[in-house]
Amino acid sequence: MQRISRIHVSHFGSPTAWYDNHVFDLNDPDTDEPTDTVFNLENAGGKTSLLSYIFSCFEPKLDRWLQHLQKRNHRFHEYFSRDGRPSFILIEWHMPGRAANAPDYKLLIGQVVTIKDTVERSAEVDRSFFAFEVTDGLSLDDVPAPGLTDTPARSMPEFQQWMHEATSRSRGDFFRTKTQDDWVKHLANVRMLDMDLLRMQVDFNSNEGGMEEGFLTFNTEADLLRRFLILTLDPERSATVRDGLAQTADKLKARPRYEKQKTQLTKLHGVMLPFVDAAADYEATQRDHDETRRSAASLAAALRRTGQEKSEAAEREQSYASAQDGVAQASEKNAEHHLALSVAMKGMQLDRKVVVAEKAKNDAADALAAGETRLKMLYGAKALGHLTARIADASSPLATQREVASSRTSFGSMEGWASNSKPSSVRTQGNLAMDMPIWMRRSSLRATSAAHSMVSAAGLQRQNRGHEGVPDGFLERPQLHHRRVGRELGSSGSRR
Numbered sequence: 001m002q003r004i005s006r007i008h009v010s011h012f013g014s015p016t017a018w019y020d021n022h023v024f025d026l027n028d029p030d031t032d033e034p035t036d037t038v039f040n041l042e043n044a045g046g047k048t049s050l051l052s053y054i055f056s057c058f059e060p061k062l063d064r065w066l067q068h069l070q071k072r073n074h075r076f077h078e079y080f081s082r083d084g085r086p087s088f089i090l091i092e093w094h095m096p097g098r099a100a101n102a103p104d105y106k107l108l109i110g111q112v113v114t115i116k117d118t119v120e121r122s123a124e125v126d127r128s129f130f131a132f133e134v135t136d137g138l139s140l141d142d143v144p145a146p147g148l149t150d151t152p153a154r155s156m157p158e159f160q161q162w163m164h165e166a167t168s169r170s171r172g173d174f175f176r177t178k179t180q181d182d183w184v185k186h187l188a189n190v191r192m193l194d195m196d197l198l199r200m201q202v203d204f205n206s207n208e209g210g211m212e213e214g215f216l217t218f219n220t221e222a223d224l225l226r227r228f229l230i231l232t233l234d235p236e237r238s239a240t241v242r243d244g245l246a247q248t249a250d251k252l253k254a255r256p257r258y259e260k261q262k263t264q265l266t267k268l269h270g271v272m273l274p275f276v277d278a279a280a281d282y283e284a285t286q287r288d289h290d291e292t293r294r295s296a297a298s299l300a301a302a303l304r305r306t307g308q309e310k311s312e313a314a315e316r317e318q319s320y321a322s323a324q325d326g327v328a329q330a331s332e333k334n335a336e337h338h339l340a341l342s343v344a345m346k347g348m349q350l351d352r353k354v355v356v357a358e359k360a361k362n363d364a365a366d367a368l369a370a371g372e373t374r375l376k377m378l379y380g381a382k383a384l385g386h387l388t389a390r391i392a393d394a395s396s397p398l399a400t401q402r403e404v405a406s407s408r409t410s411f412g413s414m415e416g417w418a419s420n421s422k423p424s425s426v427r428t429q430g431n432l433a434m435d436m437p438i439w440m441r442r443s444s445l446r447a448t449s450a451a452h453s454m455v456s457a458a459g460l461q462r463q464n465r466g467h468e469g470v471p472d473g474f475l476e477r478p479q480l481h482h483r484r485v486g487r488e489l490g491s492s493g494s495r496r
Helices: 047-055 066-070 156-169 180-190 195-204 210-214 221-232 235-253 255-272 274-395 397-408 442-464 478-495
Strands: 003-014 017-025 087-095 105-116 124-133 175-177 426-429 432-435
Touching: 003 047, 047 066, 047 087, 047 195, 105 156, 124 156, 124 180, 175 180, 180 195, 235 255, 255 274
Parallel strands: none
Antiparallel strands: 003 017, 003 087, 087 105, 105 124, 124 175, 426 432
16 A cells, blocks of 8 residues: 655745754654554644645646645745745655565655746746655665755755766666656656545645535435545446446346246256266266376377487497497508508618618728728838838948958858858758858947938838839738848849
8 A cells, every 4th residue: 555654844834834854754653664644733833834735746736736725815936935945845655566476665756846036027936856766875865955964955956966866876767857747647657656536635625624525515325425436446447346237237137037947957957867977987988088098198109209219329329330430440540551650660760770881881991991001001111111121231331241241250061051042141951041140240230220220210201201112012912022022132142
């Protein structure tokens, strides 16, 4: 049920009853729920002025101002201060939920009025209407009205600025307007207030004792019921009730006919009783049949579903097997490919080893050839040194001295002396060659040593120059050549 829980009035009234800022709490102190309230004030205490300001929120036309309806010389602007400060009337409603099981909510509607004296007009009235659903941070206590906040709005532009900010905080639920028709439509269509009942309240309070003139003036009971139903019932619901009563009246008129039909049906019931058991058996059999058909249908559906699942499973298995075969073939090909790559890599490694071995072999052969060449050159140089020394010995004065010394030596006579083809320092007896002792003076030995040193130095110099002048084939068999040279030298010595 729609009930008013609080009313705030500020900067409004008459000289004998001025409301500077006051909040009327209409809630029960025990339950904190809205309850019926009685305003008990003396005459001229401001009861009618307060009701006029409250009803002006629902009947905003100035000619419907309650004080003006009671006394034509009373005007709307006479109940407000003319200093430009805004006057507030705020009404907090306790509203039922918009749907079944929906929680209740609170609705705040308000009106702001400023009056200014002008030269052209005696008074300029500026009114703004607003409504919003109470939420956290936006309620009656948050409106910048005197007595509610420490910084109330001191002019209409300041309050317009607050309404602009409140619109963004309310997420589109905040409604404000200066047009009276739009305001009344919004209350009736959006906020779901019973505007007809509120207008009737204005009519009831249009004068003292207005209830008697507006409602209790009836002559018949029908007139009383009509006014009561108009006040309490919706016209559409009244039409529905009337239609229901008309249908009931038509049925009552046809009652005798219905009683005859009842008698005939009673007789027919007695005749049809034997068929009741058969019908019951038939219905039971039909139910069993239907149940069996449902069971069979369920079983068939289950079998079809199972068969479909099996088919799908078989297809999945076949697809999986095909995929595995493909994987196996791919793996086999990969294995063959990797084996071929391994063989190729092994062949490449062996080829590299062969190349390295051949290179090592060639290097060894080159080194061997170079060594043999160097060895031959060494042997040749050595033989050349001996040959040069022999030649030098043969042509030096030391040889002459050696012959003289040999002639001075006495040898024993024996058979089988070698012929003169052997060197003078060697004698042969039979097949044996013997070295004979040679006696020399020390001066001769010194000369021989000096000559030998000169020959050795000359041989080394020739060896360092690359053995130039060595005859071909001399280095191939240096030992045999050395022996041949020795024999030649021996023969020449013998001939001498």
